[in-house]
Amino acid sequence: MDFAKLLVSTNRSDRSEFDTLVHRCHRQAYNVAYRLTGNHADAEDLTQESFLRAFRFFDRYNRDMPFENWLFRIMSRVFIDELRKKPKHRSQSLDQPITTGSGGEAEVQLEIPDFEGDPERIVLRAELDDYLQNALLALPEEFRIAVILADIEGLSYEEIAEAMTCSIGTVRSRLHRGRKLLRSKLGVGS
């Protein structure tokens, strides 16, 4: 009997389901990975490794849960595991002046758009994006994950608790502390 052939045929349906999920979720996964790591290369690696583990443990995936949420759970785990292996992540200090792409070395004033106005008309500049990204990178990992899942991905506390395998109370606390830290890094409302 050719067990290799048998395996190929039995895994084929899992594979095609998985491929569909990859097509559906990879952009969202990459976005979260980018916000977590702050650069393209690490974001790509994190996305790849998360999907790889998702496929390896696909039999444990409970279809009642959105695949994205399950993937974020894996990604959070991979992210923390990989961070602990690596030397301390180098991130740009918020105290350093930001350089603009076109304007040379000029220090960029952080402009907080007036969000009381029409949000559709607010254009976030690339510098502001970078500035926010650096503020995110300055957060402790667990706060960062919670804030990204809540405010960038729009997950509920219950979903974040599942993704981070912690209680809803812990999610609430991590988010609150994460936002307060971000606020002080960004100088919002001061």
Place this chain on the structure above:
Amino acid sequence: MNCRQVNHLLSAYIDGELPGHDYRAVAKHLANCTDCHSEYHSLVQTKRLLTALRMKQPTGDLASAVIANVHQSGARVKSRQTWSSRGMIFSNMLQAGFLGAGVLFLAGVIYTQSNARQRGISIQWHSSTINNQDRLPDSPLAGQRAFTRVNFPGFGPQQSVSFTFINPVKSSNFASLPSMSQPVTLKPMGSHRTH
């Protein structure tokens, strides 16, 4: 609710994650407390900054790269308790069996080689196995230790070789065998040299 209690609940309040009674209590407090309200306002702004972040787009065809990586990695969906998984377990057992046999074989080879290195090469021969006379030494050497230049793969060029004469395996065609009483004459091998 006092300011400290309200402060703890502000993020959950903003996210709509408070149960009704807590939500109403915080709302009531915020309407009357400017400190807490400005705290609330700055947290809302922080959240909105993040919410407004543009989605980062991957470069290239990330989906295809992921799919290729997943399927090339040899990663397999772990077994479910179905007939197919039992097949997989069996195949794993087969693989493990082959692997085990391979390891044993390798261990045997290594053991034999290391033994041979220590003791020298031992060649057992008897009259009925002699069919390539060029490759065997003269019978008077049997049972003695000799040195030979014969190169055995995996062994040094000069190692002691002992020849032991043993009784031949019984053959059904005795007529074809030389008589045991007569000495077997062997032509010495061209390259071999004794000391």
